[in-house]
Amino acid sequence: MTSNAPALECRDVTVRYGDVTALSGVTAAFAQGLIHAVVGQNGAGKTTFARVAAGLVQPAEGEVAIHGQPIRTGQVAAARAAGVELVHQSFALPPSFTVSEAMEFGASGKGSLFSRRGLRRRWRQHLSDLQVIADPAQRIRDLPVESQQGVEIARALITQARVLILDEPTAVLTPLGIETLFARVRRLKASGVTVILILHKIREVLAIADTLSVLRAGCLVDGPRPAAAIDEAELTRLIVGAAGPAPGIQAARPEAGPASAASFSTQTPALELHALHTGADSEGPGLEGVDLRIAPGEILGIAGVEGNGQKALVRAIAGLATVQGGRILLGGQDVGRRPLGARRAAGLRIIPFERNTEGLSLSSSLWENWSAGGLLQRSLLSPVRPDRLRRDCKSALDEWNVRYHSPAQPAGSLSGGNAQKVILAREIDPGARLIIAAQPTRGLDIGATSFVWQALRAARDRGAAVLVISSDLDELFDISDRVAVMLSGRISGRFSPPYSLNAVGAAMTGAATQGEAL
Numbered sequence: 001m002t003s004n005a006p007a008l009e010c011r012d013v014t015v016r017y018g019d020v021t022a023l024s025g026v027t028a029a030f031a032q033g034l035i036h037a038v039v040g041q042n043g044a045g046k047t048t049f050a051r052v053a054a055g056l057v058q059p060a061e062g063e064v065a066i067h068g069q070p071i072r073t074g075q076v077a078a079a080r081a082a083g084v085e086l087v088h089q090s091f092a093l094p095p096s097f098t099v100s101e102a103m104e105f106g107a108s109g110k111g112s113l114f115s116r117r118g119l120r121r122r123w124r125q126h127l128s129d130l131q132v133i134a135d136p137a138q139r140i141r142d143l144p145v146e147s148q149q150g151v152e153i154a155r156a157l158i159t160q161a162r163v164l165i166l167d168e169p170t171a172v173l174t175p176l177g178i179e180t181l182f183a184r185v186r187r188l189k190a191s192g193v194t195v196i197l198i199l200h201k202i203r204e205v206l207a208i209a210d211t212l213s214v215l216r217a218g219c220l221v222d223g224p225r226p227a228a229a230i231d232e233a234e235l236t237r238l239i240v241g242a243a244g245p246a247p248g249i250q251a252a253r254p255e256a257g258p259a260s261a262a263s264f265s266t267q268t269p270a271l272e273l274h275a276l277h278t279g280a281d282s283e284g285p286g287l288e289g290v291d292l293r294i295a296p297g298e299i300l301g302i303a304g305v306e307g308n309g310q311k312a313l314v315r316a317i318a319g320l321a322t323v324q325g326g327r328i329l330l331g332g333q334d335v336g337r338r339p340l341g342a343r344r345a346a347g348l349r350i351i352p353f354e355r356n357t358e359g360l361s362l363s364s365s366l367w368e369n370w371s372a373g374g375l376l377q378r379s380l381l382s383p384v385r386p387d388r389l390r391r392d393c394k395s396a397l398d399e400w401n402v403r404y405h406s407p408a409q410p411a412g413s414l415s416g417g418n419a420q421k422v423i424l425a426r427e428i429d430p431g432a433r434l435i436i437a438a439q440p441t442r443g444l445d446i447g448a449t450s451f452v453w454q455a456l457r458a459a460r461d462r463g464a465a466v467l468v469i470s471s472d473l474d475e476l477f478d479i480s481d482r483v484a485v486m487l488s489g490r491i492s493g494r495f496s497p498p499y500s501l502n503a504v505g506a507a508m509t510g511a512a513t514q515g516e517a518l
């Protein structure tokens with residue numbers, strides 16, 4: 001190892017996926033022992049860069065050196081041996097594993113054999129050194145998302161990683177979880193680890209990074225340069241580019257606030273839940289008597305720490321949970337026994353939590369994914385015209401500024417943010433009467449985030465009801481006409497603007513259950 005050499009250096013790295021150039025001649029040197037942020041719009045090439053550094057992608061051209069030593073590109077073992085570890089955007093650990101099994105999963109080939117008890121002792125120490133709160137006997141799926149991420153990071157660090165790359169680590173976290181992560185990242189820096197963070201939110205970048213680098217359309221347009229010398233406006237400009245946001249996209253967080261609350265009480269609600277109960281399952285607690293109503297032309301925000309019944313809520317409305325009691329009405333009709341197709345025909349649209357498993361078929365083409373929603377609602381006998389579907393898909397994707405090269409390419413070949421936009425293009429359509437949007441801006445860049453809020457507001461203004469579930473309270477307060485808080489499968493508080501962060505926060509933690517009645 002050369003002592004002053006950069007921790008990670010790329011020289012003229014170019015990556016092509018078929019016709020798409022994901023990285024184009026990227027040259028960058030990341031100094032040792034610092035926290036580096038890599039930013040850029042959806043599809044800019046950030047994940048590809050991380051995958052090249054970790055040996056998961058073979059560049060067509062270029063070199064990678066770790067601490068001054070060139071490594072064989074496209075080989076995970078070579079990157080690992082040099083001390084590079086990557087924690088992916090979507091977690092990689094098997095949910096059914098216990099924490100200690102998951103840790104051992106990352107350390108295979110280390111030589112020694114351990115008893116189960118010995119293993120637990122070993123990992124307990126490792127986890128506590130990293131201040132990750134998780135019992136080694138617990139299953140990954142039973143842990144809160146912050147702890148799952150902590151375990152992923154701990155697993156990546158088993159092999160004495162010197163360069164840790166975290167791909168969009170904050171996307172899954174609550175504000176408190178982000179603070180915990182940032183404290184962990186600062187401790188790693190203090191212990192000499194070089195951390196490279198791929199981030200979307202400008203405030204997060206400026207809060208944590210020592211340097212920042214900006215990718216745009218596969219090219220490094222700036223950095224690494226000291227983050228202290230840059231402000232929000234300049235960083236936004238660097239990410240979006242001189243041309244400004246794509247047509248139809250305003251600056252992030254457009255001014256328009258919640259609708260001035262017309263009296264909703266005279267209209268038939270778009271959604272009514274009466275004393276809804278569902279069973280708990282592997283995804284978290286069930287619903288314990290939830291009452292909710294949303295009027296047409298209203299946005300209701302659901303706040304809460306993840307894992308407090310939000311998934312059960314979405315599944316129950318979609319007809320995918322076992323309802324043990326209570327009623328679900330869409331537009332005044334009891335749909336408790338109706339399948340998802342019938343609910344969609346009544347105007348239900350869902351932007352699900354997990355885009356890769358619930359929202360898209362990754363091996364199917366973009367046009368098939370885009371048209372799936374419409375096909376579900378039609379009668380089986382109505383003719384399908386693929387040419388027309390492909391054409392309509394293309395214009396919808398262009399309108400959403402999705403970065404793709406053909407409607408025939410598989411959904412799995414899109415970047416995370418662009419994949420989310422395909423779901424949004426499908427679900428926010430003129431036929432939508434009730435849109436459930438679960439973490440709709442997770443992983444989206446600033447322009448696309450603003451586009452989503454605009455699209456949801458436009459849907460509301462057309463008369464659709466919107467239920468937004470988000471762990472980002474700023475976002476939720478910005479867009480919601482009312483906010484309800486979920487805690488342990490119940491509604492623990494109901495609020496209308498102006499929102500009090502303290503009161504909503506208290507309802508989220510169970511410190512209080514006040515708030516207005518609806």
Ligand SMILES: Nc1ncnc2c1ncn2[C@@H]1O[C@H](COP(=O)(O)OP(=O)(O)OP(=O)(O)O)[C@@H](O)[C@H]1O
Pocket residue numbers: 017018020021022040041042043044045046047048049403404412413414415416417418443445
């Ligand atoms: N396996 C693949 N096959 C084909 N194209 C791909 C593949 N992976 C990525 N791409 C394309 O390469 C480009 C860069 O994608 P990448 O995932 O690196 O972007 P990103 O900056 O991480 O985006 P996001 O913020 O949306 O996650 C995109 O145009 C994407 O569609």
